[in-house]
Amino acid sequence: MKPTRILAGMAAILLSLSVPVLAQEPLRVGAYPANPPWENKTESGAFEGFEVDIVNEIARRMGTTAEFQGMDFKALFVASASRRADMVISSLTITDERLANQSFTQPYFQGALGIGVREDSDLAGVEGLAGKTVGSVATSFGEAWLKENAGTLGQAGTKSYDSTANMLTDLQNGRIDAAVNDIVGMRHAFTQMQGLKVGAEVTTGEKFAMMLPKGSEHLDQVNQIISDMKTDGTMAALHEKWLGVAPAADSFAVTPMPVPAAGE
Template sequence: MTRRTGIVAGLMLGLSLSTAAFAQDALRVGAYPANPPWENKTEAGTFEGFEVDIVNEIAKRMGTTANIEGMDFKALFVASASGRVDMVISSLTITNERLESQSFTQPYFQGALGIGVKDGSDITSVEGLKGKVVGSVATSFPENWLKEREAEIGYAEYKSYDTTSNMLTDLLNGRIDAAVNDVVGLRYAFTQMKGLTVGAEIVTGEKFAMMMPKDSDKLEQANQILSDMKTDGTMAAIYEKWMGVAPAAASYTVTPMPVPTSAD
């Protein structure tokens, strides 16, 4: 090997190591792949959505990229708790129970639940669920909300689903009378699935945020970037792109906040 050849080989090896190091530094992000407009895996295999734009912007401001991996909803919590991923996006609600084993960034959206029904259904309120067969996604906030109020609501049967698509297919086919889920996601889905509508909206005050491993060393930096995005208008622009309207003044979407220590 000549001296010149050795130099070239050394440079190529250095470049290879540098590229590998950069790839390792990419943010590892877990996401439920069928949750539009929050996140959705396209036919091309890439992710798009409201939270996808947010996490990509966070990665950019960290000087890296986001590597998003699709997972079942239940698997997201295991992946975060074990440190397999750096953060999780999937319209996740901050709860005190989740804060025991996970960390969350500041919220950027105030959620509400929707009751999905077939066109012509007489279910127009929570009271209308009495005696009905109701479904939701396993381990989700809507599922917990329903189970905590089983006696109060008086529904006849509850069915738990691994995927939103299976739940809505059962709703369309009459296997359940109502599906309770994030109202934004339901309305978006119903633009694609004819014959279904939102019978009622339930204001819960839930706060959507990114979930991260407990006490992650990236938590404070990610939270500061979210504050900066709210201050400089980036978050509002992303919101308007995906929701079709500007966020309300003083909403979670435009108000910088500290890392939450409780769901209150």
């Protein structure tokens, strides 16, 4: 082979090595923008929160970045089902009904419901909802819980809201008697809102996870990264950063799990 051809071949190899490998496309992430400490859109337009940090770390380990888009809570399910989002977050509970149409990662937090009331209320348990008008966020686990237990709760009526802020404002103003929502987010909100308190906690065994389109090509990789984050202490550190306490030794935040299936 002629020297000029050898040099040309070496130059081509060196040029190919100098071209960076393109990262994966950014992850399109749907998020309810007013759900602290899970996720919240700041005045600058950036997203922050426990689940935001988890997603950003997942994207980093995948060799890409995350692009967040604020959506109404109901719109999250449509965005995932239509594949306009690669994943969605917002303290989402894994349910068999949702698993029929969506995919979920393993859980990283066990949630509970809070019953929010005004400070002058004497409600101290679920029995206090009898005869009351109760608010919940549309399509949320809290709304489903109210509907499923209406026979025993005996509430006089329910009111559905597109946003947590509107629901809690109505609670402040006496338009509803109580509100049901994720207790962590509710307690956080009540540090900013006057005249409201958590009257009762409802243990439900909710499993919070990220939702992806059914059969997503990202599901197994994302789930493995979450397992790695639990094993190497990253998830525990984020839990303490955003929720104020270290997770229990046997909690979802430190226990690697497989991708969930219906009936589990």
